[in-house]
Amino acid sequence: MTARVGVLALQGDVREHVRVLSGLGAEVTLVRRPDELAAVGGLVVPGGESSVIDKLSRAFGMQQPIRAAIAAGMPLYGTCAGLILLADRIENPIDGQESFGGLDITVRRNAFGGQVESFETDLDVAGFDGPAHAAFIRAPLVTATGAQVETLAALPPELGGGIVAVRQGNLLGTAFHPEVSGDTRFHELFLGSVRAA
Ligand code: GLN
Numbered sequence: 001m002t003a004r005v006g007v008l009a010l011q012g013d014v015r016e017h018v019r020v021l022s023g024l025g026a027e028v029t030l031v032r033r034p035d036e037l038a039a040v041g042g043l044v045v046p047g048g049e050s051s052v053i054d055k056l057s058r059a060f061g062m063q064q065p066i067r068a069a070i071a072a073g074m075p076l077y078g079t080c081a082g083l084i085l086l087a088d089r090i091e092n093p094i095d096g097q098e099s100f101g102g103l104d105i106t107v108r109r110n111a112f113g114g115q116v117e118s119f120e121t122d123l124d125v126a127g128f129d130g131p132a133h134a135a136f137i138r139a140p141l142v143t144a145t146g147a148q149v150e151t152l153a154a155l156p157p158e159l160g161g162g163i164v165a166v167r168q169g170n171l172l173g174t175a176f177h178p179e180v181s182g183d184t185r186f187h188e189l190f191l192g193s194v195r196a197a
Helices: 014-025 034-038 050-059 063-069 081-086 185-196
Strands: 002-008 025-032 041-045 076-079 087-092 103-108 118-123 130-137 140-143 152-153 165-166 169-176
Touching: 002 014, 002 185, 014 025, 014 185, 025 034, 034 063, 041 081, 050 063, 050 081, 063 076, 076 081, 076 185, 081 087, 081 103, 081 169, 103 165, 103 169, 140 165, 169 185
Parallel strands: 002 025, 002 041, 041 076, 076 169, 087 103
Antiparallel strands: 103 140, 118 130, 152 165, 165 169
16 A cells, blocks of 8 residues: 655755655655645654744644644644654744644753754664664654653663653654664654554
């Protein structure tokens, strides 16, 4: 069964997600309008700048349709800024910044300052048969999780041990960018939820 999925295409690394999802055999469309969202069975919220994606999603009339889709159980996968947009709580939003919500987590934007602002590392991920190579680019951290949230990966102790991949029901979020480092397993997990939904 071919999964029909969308990538929210308001800002960010849209093309990289389209490439990975197409490579996995999904039918991928760009989503900017409510009718385009209604035509897909799952949505990726890309990396980029969460405050910009937030603002544009409200300007394009997409915030409420996306919230409704999440409430109805649509599978979504957010990377980096996308993870921030799926979080119920942002520790340090810019003035007026909102999220779609859905994941019962608190995130801290730009959690790595100074020299480690961007870095790569290998992560052990629950359910994966080998480590995932992960690229962090001005990445957020998950600083609190509710009871329904499953932690899929945390940083190694020498990098602080923070939570960087989570799942709750049909929502998946990573603080890093598998679409950049070439690991397709998170997108496969997402497509699995889409096929099952
Ligand atoms: N720092 C960005 C934000 O707060 C996220 C960076 C990214 O998506 N690579 O939205």
